[in-house]
Amino acid sequence: MNTQEVNFDGLVGPTHNYAGLSFGNVASAKHKALTSSPKKAALQGLEKMQALYELGIPQGVLPPQERPHIPTLKKLGLTGTDSQIWETAWKKIPEQAAACCSASSMWVANAATISPAADCSDGKTHITPANLVSMPHRNMEAPVTTTILSTIFSDPDLFVVHPALENSTEMGDEGAANHTRFCSEYGDAGVELFVYGVDQNNPGQGPQRYPARQTRQASETIAHRHQLGNRAVFAQQNPAVIDAGVFHNDVIAVGNLDLLFFHEQAFQQTDRMLEQLQAGLMDTKLMSICVPEQQVPVSDAVKSYLFNSQLVNTEHGQVLIAPSESEQTDSVHNYLNELISSNAGIAKVHYFDLRESMRNGGGPACLRLRVVLNEAEQDSLGANVIYSPALHQRLKDWVNTHYRESIAPADLADPNLINETRTALDELCQILSLGNPYEFQQ
Ligand code: SUG
Numbered sequence: 069m070n071t072q073e074v075n076f077d078g079l080v081g082p083t084h085n086y087a088g089l090s091f092g093n094v095a096s097a098k099h100k101a102l103t104s105s106p107k108k109a110a111l112q113g114l115e116k117m118q119a120l121y122e123l124g125i126p127q128g129v130l131p132p133q134e135r136p137h138i139p140t141l142k143k144l145g146l147t148g149t150d151s152q153i154w155e156t157a158w159k160k161i162p163e164q165a166a167a168c169c170s171a172s173s174m175w176v177a178n179a180a181t182i183s184p185a186a187d188c189s190d191g192k193t194h195i196t197p198a199n200l201v202s203m204p205h206r207n208m209e210a211p212v213t214t215t216i217l218s219t220i221f222s223d224p225d226l227f228v229v230h231p232a233l234e235n236s237t238e239m240g241d242e243g244a245a246n247h248t249r250f251c252s253e254y255g256d257a258g259v260e261l262f263v264y265g266v267d268q269n270n271p272g273q274g275p276q277r278y279p280a281r282q283t284r285q286a287s288e289t290i291a292h293r294h295q296l297g298n299r300a301v302f303a304q305q306n307p308a309v310i311d312a313g314v315f316h317n318d319v320i321a322v323g324n325l326d327l328l329f330f331h332e333q334a335f336q337q338t339d340r341m342l343e344q345l346q347a348g349l350m351d352t353k354l355m356s357i358c359v360p361e362q363q364v365p366v367s368d369a370v371k372s373y374l375f376n377s378q379l380v381n382t383e384h385g386q387v388l389i390a391p392s393e394s395e396q397t398d399s400v401h402n403y404l405n406e407l408i409s410s411n412a413g414i415a416k417v418h419y420f421d422l423r424e425s426m427r428n429g430g431g432p433a434c435l436r437l438r439v440v441l442n443e444a445e446q447d448s449l450g451a452n453v454i455y456s457p458a459l460h461q462r463l464k465d466w467v468n469t470h471y472r473e474s475i476a477p478a479d480l481a482d483p484n485l486i487n488e489t490r491t492a493l494d495e496l497c498q499i500l501s502l503g504n505p506y507e508f509q510q
Pocket of ligand 1: 170
């Protein structure tokens with residue numbers, strides 16, 4: 069049976085804006101208070117999906133969440149109609165109001181950690197939605213993410229959707245952004261790399277300036293619940309790169325099939341990690357491409373988001389789906405030109421303009437959640453989320469109908485955003501046959 073890796077991309081939500089909410093994410097801080105273009109952002113995302121589909125990469129979509137998120141404000145004690153609550157929130161608790169308006173659910177690499185059935189001892193695909201406890205604006209994504217994933221991956225004979233880990237700093241979990249799977253073919257058993265920023269038993273060895281968003285304890289708990297046994301390898305991120313703005317491992321490394329592409333400063337104890345991955349892969353040789361600091365300094369990796377590229381398998385071999393900032397950063401562009409001509413394992417680079425998302429620190433890889441599915445698993449999905457040219461056209465029309473051209477910081481307080489988003493999401497649920505996953509629909 070044909071087993072493929074499907075990239076589910078997050079649709080950018082109608083309130084996409086720049087509120088500078090993510091401490092430690094240098095792009096988010098740098099672009100705080102700029103005017104965003106939600107329409108352009110969503111269309112840029114759709115163009116990437118279409119291009120990957122045309123490259124022969126199976127593609128799915130995941131919906132955005134309800135923002136402004138009035139239920140969070142009600143929990144904080146605000147009362148009145150939804151419009152009154154929104155107005156009061158901006159007057160009295162503007163930071164929480166901004167958090168309730170973020171379209172951050174678009175970065176679905178942080179939605180969940182997914183272990184394909186071939187790796188799990190019960191032969192089912194295991195999914196753990198990320199709790200995202202380190203950032204309040206992201207932590208509120210977890211409940212609806214869980215509902216949406218349970219709706220899509222609904223067959224209990226094939227999928228186990230676990231609850232998110234407990235909401236504690238000890239169990240900080242950011243999903244697939246810190247998880248990479250290696251294998252020979254997607255349907256074969258593989259080895260899964262869990263990268264953490266801090267071991268809570270040894271917090272002094274974590275970063276000093278910026279938060280470590282993934283803990284070793286969270287990674288180990290997920291590997292255990294996913295029944296990975298010795299198919300899991302744990303590695304610590306180099307704390308110095310977190311302090312340089314690498315808030316997730318997917319900002320400094322990316323892997324696909326038997327290939328790991330990473331910066332030389334990405335990990336602690338790199339050799340040990342590579343040996344363990346090789347042991348897990350058994351007869352399949354792990355290929356690794358290590359980018360030296362001398363050629364691409366960490367600061368350029370962060371600026372260009374080179375490693376937040378997607379590595380995808382095409383008929384021409386492995387191809388890098390990179391943000392156009394990588395083409396515009398000299399060291400990175402030169403490095404990539406050399407890499408391609410050296411035949412080292414990456415055949416081609418395609419550059420994409422994702423600037424709207426990139427200004428919040430979200431590149432090509434942040435926008436996608438990888439799910440390995442065989443035909444039976446694909447046929448079982450509980451919603452219409454597999455990408456096709458027809459779905460593309462419907463989503464494009466939907467964006468053009470419902471999204472604003474721009475949102476400046478002062479526009480966020482507009483109570484019309486509440487109904488605009490709800491109307492758009494109601495229609496999206498029809499397009500995707502998703503049922504009623506949002507609180508406003510209950
Ligand atoms: O969690 N930015 C996101 C970007 C997530 C990128 N994901 C991966 N690397 N996989 C974050 O920091 C900024 C939102 C704002 O500032 O309004 C934000 O949430």
